[in-house]
Amino acid sequence: MLRFQASWLMETIMDNITESSDPNWHFPCLWKFTALEWLSHLNNKFIINVPIHSQAIIFKSWFYNQNPFPDSEVMRAFNQVLNTSIDINSNPFKDWLDIYFSKQQLAYLQYWREASGDIRDIALKESFLSIVYQVMNYWIINNKYGFENALTPDQIFSFYYKKYAEFREHNAKFSITEFDYDTILPENCSHVVFNLVFKDEDFIDDDSFFVYNAWLGGYTDLKESKKTIIEKIKPYYFEFGNTKNFSFYKRMTEKANSASFCWSGTGISLNLYKRFLVKPLQDVLDGTYKHSKLVYKPINPTKKQYDFILLFY
Amino acid sequence: MQISFYVILVLILLWLAFRYYRLEKKIIRAVKRNFDMISAIASIVDRVEGYNKDHAKEVTEIALKIAQKTSMASSSEQLLSLEMASKLHDIGMLMVMNDLIKSRQSLRGDHVFLMKIHTLLAENYLKQELGLTDEIPSIIRWHHERWDGFGYPDSLKGIQIPLQSRILAIADSISAMRSQRNYRRKQYKTNEEIITELKSQAGLQFDPNLVNITISLLEKEE
Known part of the structure; x- marks a missing residue:
């Protein structure tokens, strides 16, 4: 589980680096759109790579500046009250009945999915x-x-429609890409930010992630949904003692003035992180950056829960 | 010879016990003094925020009651951190413009953003004083996060938000519901009204599990 703290990252960068007048950021792998809310208020440019397609849709709709904001008329047209009862047997998501959703909710999910097919404009649809x-x-x-x-x-649909409107009040310029691990290219940027995911870590902590991915694909098999998502994220896994990702970090930092590695630690002592994560990364980026700094904050010290940022500049 | 040895040993032990007793009394007095001082500061913050009551004290009481029903109950250290964080949760407001705090209208745009930084200001200043090993600044940082990920400052979602901050969020809201606030039209007078509001915000603003615990506590109060 990663607790990404954008404002803390900003503070850490500003404490150590003289910021350029027009900073731009590159996130080679991100999958939770809310992580960007704070940064979206800055007058900065962001290139965000979201390898999971179902989440990339959400990133684009909430942050991509070219996307039109659906007006209330569009919302009314596609968010109608369902009065007639729908036969559950004809619902493609009936396997989720009483597990995740009620009969009425499944009827709405079926209706919304079909309605989305009638929205011609891709951005509005997203x-x-x-x-x-x-x-x-x-x-x-x-x-x-x-x-x-x-x-x-x-x-509830209207409630989130309003939340959406609030979220879109931002100053930053975003561009969202969907590259895979092997095809993503380094960007000319002020900061490149890596959110570390650890092997065997439950990096997604709610079922909605998988359910939505399956719903979008029109199927109900959550094992399949998880498999597709994990396949996309797996190459980014950080494994202690394994240097497989180090060439990726080296490549991604080629054109970046600074690099940050963010992670949330649980149950592992600070010294172990220093020895098996910080030191190897310092070694590999030694030729790229002159300085590095590790900062951390306690979340629950009794359970050895700390959040970390390792900054290279 | 042996008897006098034991007599001396007993005397030494008695003296040590006496010294320990006096030291403990001194420490308890010093801790109480610190607690009182923190409560006094919290009370000043309440007045700056325009509360007509001891909001921080009420938040602390509610938060601790909820915490006693969670996995935190067995950790005196975590309970103490929650208590301190509850008392000082709005201390960042001292650094926010007074006009914003006392505004009678709903804030918009940049004003909302400025209001949101009060959690960060609190965290930053406390971090400098308390050092790097203390969790209280972090608890305060996240007391305006929402379970559905639309809170601030980090838009954390669900269990990404530490338990203490989730508890503090509910306690803060209940106390605010029981107060006269400039920006809010609706006033919540009874526990029944508060329970209805909590239920409607379960899964949106609040941790549903903690809402269940809080509701059972409020029902017992009635």
Whole structure:
């Protein structure tokens, strides 16, 4: 699990580096769009690579500046109240009944998926789909904890539509790419940021990620959905004692003035991180950067939970 | 010879016990003094924020009650951190413009952004004083995060938000609901109204598990 803290990263960079007047950032692998909220208020440029397609849609709809914002008329047209009951047997997502969703919720998911097919403009369609993701997330959690949903499906859809509008009030310029690990290229940038994912780590902590991925693909097999997602992220795994990614780091930092590695540690002592993560990275980037600095903050010291940033400049 | 040895040993032990007792009393007095001082500072923050009551004290009481029903209950260290963080959770407000805090209207645009940095200001200043090993600044940093990932400053989602911050978020909201606030039209007068609001925000603003715990505590109060 990674707890990415954009403002802390900014502070760390500003404490150590004289910032250029027009900073630009490169994130070679990111999969949670909310991580960018803070940075989106800065007058900076961002190149974000999102290898998971279902999440890239969300990134694009929330951050990509060229994307039009769906007006309320579009929303009304595609977010109607379902009055007639729909036969659950004809619902392609019926396997999720009473596991993740109620009958009514599944009817809406089927309707929204079909409705999205009628939206011609791809950008508008992506926006529509990303709001459905939020609604699914809300339903999955409430059903898990046995809460009655206080809002009707169309109301919760409208609620997230408004949230979406708030989120889009940003100053930054984003460009979103969907390169795989092997095809991604280094960028001329002020900062390159690596969010470290560890092997065997539960890097995605909620089911909505997999359910949404499957829903988008039109199937219900979550094992398959997980497999597709993990295949995309697996090459980025950091393994202690394994240097397989080091050439990737070296390549990605070629054109970057500084590099940051961010990770959330659990149960491993600071000294072990220093020995098996910090030192090897310092060795490999020794020729690229003159300085490095490790900063950390305690989250729950009794359980050895710390967040880290390793900055090279 | 042997008897006098034991007598001396007993005397030494008695003297050490006495010294320990006096030292412990001194420490307890010093700790209490520090606690009182922190409560006094928290009370000043409450007034700056425009609360007509001891908001921080109420938040602390609610937070500790919730925490006692979670996995944190057995860790006195974590409970102490939560207590301190609850008392000082809004200390960053002292560094935010007064006009923003006392605004009678909903804030928009840059004003919202400026308001949001109060958690970061608090974290930064406390971090400098408390050192790198203390978790209290982090707890404060995330007390405005939301379970659905639309909070601030880091838009963390679900269990990415540390448990103490999730508890503090609920406690802070309950205390705020019970207060007269300039920017809010609706006032929550009864526990029943608060429970309805908590249920509606489960999975959105708050951790659903903690909402269940809080509801059972509020129902017992009635």
